[in-house]
Amino acid sequence: MTNIRTGMGYDVHQLVEGRDLFLGGVKIDHAKGLLGHSDADVLIHAICDALLGAANMRDIGYHFPDTSDDTLGMDSKVILKQVVALIATKGYQLVNIDATVCAERPKLNPHIPAMQACLANVMGCDADQVSIKATTTEKLGFTGRQEGISAYAVCLVEKVR
Structure with missing residues (x-):
């Protein structure tokens, strides 16, 4: 049986006024x-999708449907904490994450250390296990027109039990 697995995740959301x-x-x-x-x-x-994929546990929408009142307005940190607990039920724990956020604005580099610290705290790991990079799309596509932001993530998990 394989003791390590990789997972890949992608998400995109539209930028709108009136939301944090x-x-x-x-x-x-x-x-x-x-x-x-x-x-x-x-x-x-x-x-979350990368972690769930690595553990062969479907995707975030399966576990946290956008049709449920229980997930309406939910803090994504709560979702992440629950995903880490879900993969642990199959004996997996995080080895590392490598993620890229695609956004024209705002500039994200100043916020990356705080994001790493926050995510590490939520997942119960070291900030060195969470790599976050930021890029633009050179003004191309919906991201370049500042209509939305996307993110890609890959992870490595290890079976510990």
Whole structure:
């Protein structure tokens, strides 16, 4: 039996006025926020899908449907904590995450250490296990037009029991 597995996640949400912007569990000052059923934290959602995929446990929408009143307005940090507990039921724990957030604005580099610390705290791991990078799409596509933000995440998990 394989003791290590990889997972990949992707998420995208539309930027709209009248919503707070949360990325990696951190509230970022910006004129627009992400539209979604929960707080729409694309980075956390991509990480959740990567973790669930690595453990062969379907996806975030399966466990936290956007049609449920229970998940309406939910803090994505709560979702992430529950996902870490879910993969643990199959004996898996996080080895590392490598994630990329695609956003034209706001500039995310100043916020990355806070995101790493927040995510590590939620997942019960060391911040060094959480790599976050930021990029733009050079003004191309919906991201370049500042209509939305997307995130990609890959993870490695290890079976510990």
